[in-house]
Amino acid sequence: MSATLTKEETPTPPIEEPPVRKASARKRLVPYWLLLPGIVWLLVFFALPMVYQASTSIQTGSLEKGFEVTWHFQTYWEAFQEYWPQFVRSLLYAGTATLLCLLLGYPLAYLIAFKAGRWRNLLLVLVIAPFFTSFLIRTLAWKTILADGGPVVDVLNTLHVLDVTSWLGWTEGDRVLATPMAVVCGLTYNFLPFMILPLYTSLERIDGRLHEAAKDLYASPATTFRKVTFPLSMPGVVSGTLLTFIPASGDYVNAELLGSTDTKMVGSVIQSQFLRVLDYPTAAALSFILMAIVLIMVTVYIRRAGTEDLV
Amino acid sequence: MRWIRKNLVVIAGLLTLAYMIVPNIVVMVFSFNKPNGRFNYAWQRFSVDAWKDPCGVADLCDSLTLSLQLAAWATLGATVLGTMIAFALVRYRFRARGAINSLIFLPMSMPEVVMAASLLTLFLNMGAELGFWTVLIAHIMFCLSFVVVAVKARVMSMDPRLEEAARDLYAGPVQTFVRVTLPIAAPGIAAGALLAFALSFDDFIITNFNSGSTVTFPMFVWGSAQRGTPVQINVIGTAMFVIAVLVVVAGQIITNRRKKTATT
Numbered sequence: 001m002s003a004t005l006t007k008e009e010t011p012t013p014p015i016e017e018p019p020v021r022k023a024s025a026r027k028r029l030v031p032y033w034l035l036l037p038g039i040v041w042l043l044v045f046f047a048l049p050m051v052y053q054a055s056t057s058i059q060t061g062s063l064e065k066g067f068e069v070t071w072h073f074q075t076y077w078e079a080f081q082e083y084w085p086q087f088v089r090s091l092l093y094a095g096t097a098t099l100l101c102l103l104l105g106y107p108l109a110y111l112i113a114f115k116a117g118r119w120r121n122l123l124l125v126l127v128i129a130p131f132f133t134s135f136l137i138r139t140l141a142w143k144t145i146l147a148d149g150g151p152v153v154d155v156l157n158t159l160h161v162l163d164v165t166s167w168l169g170w171t172e173g174d175r176v177l178a179t180p181m182a183v184v185c186g187l188t189y190n191f192l193p194f195m196i197l198p199l200y201t202s203l204e205r206i207d208g209r210l211h212e213a214a215k216d217l218y219a220s221p222a223t224t225f226r227k228v229t230f231p232l233s234m235p236g237v238v239s240g241t242l243l244t245f246i247p248a249s250g251d252y253v254n255a256e257l258l259g260s261t262d263t264k265m266v267g268s269v270i271q272s273q274f275l276r277v278l279d280y281p282t283a284a285a286l287s288f289i290l291m292a293i294v295l296i297m298v299t300v301y302i303r304r305a306g307t308e309d310l311v
Numbered sequence: 312m313r314w315i316r317k318n319l320v321v322i323a324g325l326l327t328l329a330y331m332i333v334p335n336i337v338v339m340v341f342s343f344n345k346p347n348g349r350f351n352y353a354w355q356r357f358s359v360d361a362w363k364d365p366c367g368v369a370d371l372c373d374s375l376t377l378s379l380q381l382a383a384w385a386t387l388g389a390t391v392l393g394t395m396i397a398f399a400l401v402r403y404r405f406r407a408r409g410a411i412n413s414l415i416f417l418p419m420s421m422p423e424v425v426m427a428a429s430l431l432t433l434f435l436n437m438g439a440e441l442g443f444w445t446v447l448i449a450h451i452m453f454c455l456s457f458v459v460v461a462v463k464a465r466v467m468s469m470d471p472r473l474e475e476a477a478r479d480l481y482a483g484p485v486q487t488f489v490r491v492t493l494p495i496a497a498p499g500i501a502a503g504a505l506l507a508f509a510l511s512f513d514d515f516i517i518t519n520f521n522s523g524s525t526v527t528f529p530m531f532v533w534g535s536a537q538r539g540t541p542v543q544i545n546v547i548g549t550a551m552f553v554i555a556v557l558v559v560v561a562g563q564i565i566t567n568r569r570k571k572t573a574t575t
Contacts, residue, residue: 031403035411038392038455042414045452049429056432104327111324125559126328130335132555134513136532137548140540141334144341144352192331242420250422253515257536267424267516274428274520280435287428294422 057284067280079285083269087293090265093180093255094248097187101195101244102237104188109199109236110229114208127196135190139257142186146176146258178260186254194243202236203229238305242298249294266290335552342545349539361542365550368541371531375547378512378528381443385450385511390504392451393458394496400459401466418456426453427520434521441523449521450511457510458503465499 057075061067080087112123130138146152156162157174165171170181206229214224230237252267266286273283315322341351345358366372396415400408418426430452434445473495477487515529522530532544 031399031405034395034399034403038396038459039411039414041392041452042418042455045430045433045448046418046426047414049426049433052432052436053429056436104323104330107320107323108325108327110320115321115324121563123328125556125563126332129552129556129559130331131509131513133335133338133548133552134529134532136515136529136536137338137544138334140352140532140536140544141337141341144337145333147352189330189334192327196327246420246422250424250516252424253533267422270424270428271519274431280432283428284432287425290422291425295420298420 053284053287056280057288059281061281063278072281075281075285076289079282080289083266083286086264086266086269087289089180089263090249090267090290091293091297093184093187093263093265094245094251096184097191097248098195098241098245100184100188101192102241105192105195105199105240109196109203112196112200113203113206124200127193131193136253136257139186139190139254142182142189142258143177146182146185148175148177152176177258178263180259180263182258183255183263183265186258187248187251190251190254191244191248194247195240198240198243199233199236202233206232234305238302242301246294246298250290338545338548339552342542342549344542344545346542351540351542351545361546365543365546368543370526371541371543371547374526374528374531377443377525381447381450381527382508382512384447385454386504386508388447388451389454389458389507389511390500393455393503393507394462394500396455397459397462397466397499398496401463415456415459418453419460423453423516424520427517430517431520441521442525445521445523446518446525446527449517450514453514453517454507454510457506461503461506462496462499465502466496469495 055069056067058069058071058073059067060070060072060075108123108127112120112127116123144150153162153174153176156165156176162171162174162176165181166173170184171179176182176185210228210232211224214228219227250267252265252271255263255265255268267290270283270286270290273279273286277283341354342361343357343359344351344354345356345360346353347355361367396411399405400412427449430445430449434441439445469492474487474491477491482490513529515533518527518530519533526534528547532540535541535544
């Protein structure tokens with residue numbers, strides 16, 4: 001998982017050709033034969049569909065009369081104008097969930113990497129174990145946990161947390177279910193392992209002697225964390241946030257199961273336009289707008305985070 | 312207070328762990344519930360009915376079998392194709408290497424809806440009938456990248472001198488591959504395959520777009536969230552969890568034993 005977004009760190013020296021004779025033409029073709037089936041698969045079922053979607057997005061027509069390419073770029077503008085609240089909401093929810101994942105995931109990754117000792121493997125299993133129950137079933141379980149009048153709502157109510165969150169517009173009165181808070185809670189929950197695992201691998205690589213050195217130089221634990229641990233864990237932070245934010249921005253499962261019509265994310269819109277309304281051009285345009293927004297944000301973020309070995 | 316400050320990381324970490332485990336516990340507890348009405352969201356009373364009859368709901372076990380079959384084929388396809396790509400990328404220098412690396416990276420850096428939607432436009436344009444085959448094609452496509460990454464990581468850390476040594480000992484290319492390369496790469500391939508299986512089995516968004524009227528297990532759960540969730544879903548969820556944990560623990564024990572026998 002850790003390597004999911006990091007590209008090769010240490011390029012292995014290429015295997016030397018047997019020194020006896022010059023590499024035959026047949027041998028030079030080996031890598032291409034190895035690549036061929038998989039790459040063709042990706043080109044036909046990943047790249048080509050993008051082209052079809054692009055052409056769909058500039059078509060006009062209806063399902064009965066058929067669609068035709070008319071270079072109608074206005075679809076993009078119209079779709080964005082109609083659904084910009086869903087876009088804003090998706091980015092807001094995904095961003096908040098990513099931040100929460102980082103805040104919640106970091107201590108756990110740190111705990112496993114540095115403090116767990118012989119419990120390390122057990123804790124890792126416990127991080128991955130929830131994965132094995134279908135994520136839809138687990139998301140449905142949140143319905144029970146956050147139910148009106150349930151223990152979570154009661155506790156939050158007694159602590160007057162709900163007053164504050166309602167004032168902020170994240171909850172409504174004394175309910176949590178069917179509010180933005182429930183959706184963000186579900187998103188955070190669903191993508192936490194994707195944050196913890198990369199964080200853990202990059203923390204685990206840190207040489208423990210660096211901590212000792214910092215201590216010897218009279219750095220307080222907080223300073224050590226700020227100046228040594230955190231900067232060294234940046235590759236994990238970057239790939240963790242990407243692995244969380246990208247899928248979360250397109251997710252519609254949490255918004256549909258835990259939210260209400262007021263919490264619809266753009267994924268829901270794309271899904272219903274494609275599968276229920278059957279307005280393919282609008283759906284394709286929405287999907288491309290989402291892709292563009294995510295790609296731009298990710299590129300800017302990677303530049304800013306300054307980890308060259310990524311992407 | 313000092314104790315709390317000293318152990319702040321441990322406390323925060325364990326709280327996160329609790330956050331991650333609680334839904335699984337709820338699923339487990341509610342598999343023993345006897346709900347009133349169609350929805351299994353509120354506790355009524357204890358019962359083992361659902362455990363006695365896990366397939367008692369129409370289509371539930373059919374969807375489960377379908378998902379298992381689908382995941383098995385998708386794993387096979389993605390693992391074979393992905394392992395080949397990983398070897399080519401690590402072991403050979405050739406033109407277009409950068410382009411191929413990005414082509415593999417892209418499916419992982421795109422929201423799933425976008426991939427699902429674009430694939431659907433392809434199938435619609437080709438007039439393909441949506442069903443088992445379109446879902447299988449889609450699953451192999453998105454599992455492929457993850458397999459490549461997993462296998463690549465392993466092959467990259469392999470010492471090429473081992474293969475040179477095998478060749479020095481007059482092993483042929485096939486012999487070297489089967490007896491040296493493959494066993495060393497096996498953990499990476501296994502990890503990739505396991506990941507592919509889990510991803511395929513649990514995928515909802517891409518399946519939702521490309522399945523037509525075919526109902527996989529996640530699709531069944533999704534549908535039941537609207538129509539009323541049978542307790543059997545919790546039973547299956549719990550069983551999956553328990554089986555997986557047992558497999559992981561067993562694997563751990565076996566590797567520990569092997570390590571011990573290897574050192575003595």
